[in-house]
Amino acid sequence: MPDAEDVRRIALSLPDTTEKTAWSMPTFRVAGKMFATLPEEETSLAVRCPKEERDELALAEPGKFWIAVHEAPFAWVRARLSALEDEDELRDILADSWRQAAPPHLLEAHPDLGRPPGE
Numbered sequence: 001m002p003d004a005e006d007v008r009r010i011a012l013s014l015p016d017t018t019e020k021t022a023w024s025m026p027t028f029r030v031a032g033k034m035f036a037t038l039p040e041e042e043t044s045l046a047v048r049c050p051k052e053e054r055d056e057l058a059l060a061e062p063g064k065f066w067i068a069v070h071e072a073p074f075a076w077v078r079a080r081l082s083a084l085e086d087e088d089e090l091r092d093i094l095a096d097s098w099r100q101a102a103p104p105h106l107l108e109a110h111p112d113l114g115r116p117p118g119e
Contacts, residue, residue, distance in 0.1 A: 002081055002090040004042035010091050011036055014098045014113070015106055028094075035101035036094055039068075039078070045090075047097035049077040075100075 004026075011017055011028040017035075020027050028036040037046040046068070049057065054077035057065040064083035068076070084090050095113055102110075 002084050002087055004038050004081070006087055006090060007036070007038055007042075007045055007081070007094070010087070010094050011098075014095065015110055016102075017098070030098050030102045031106065033101040033103075035097040043082070044078050044080050045093070046071065046076050046078045047093055048075055048100040049097070050100075051075050053077075 007028075008019065008026065012019060014030065016031050018029050018032075020029060022034075022037075026038045026042070027034050035048055038044070039046055054065070054067060054075065057077055058067050061083075063080070065077050065079050068078055071078075079093060081090075084093075099107065099113065
């Protein structure tokens, strides 16, 4: 089961990522734009996710994903770290969120980061 230190290690391994405390919690940013946070005393992960996809995730796996009330208007979803299968799933989630926040020059420099094989 991944934990907050795994989130930190994987997030900071992504290109041009920094950690900054905001709202009394760790946040992770690519080129200054936030793509992940560690809320709920670092027991969950909040990441960028298109609204349509996040709604499907929350409905399909409510024990793993949910939408925080204050984040409902935004394209963010939360995941319980204890419900994630392994580090590979965590890495995929973080890389996908990173891609949504990264500027074009980083996406061009890392075209395969966070994309499913064969895409």
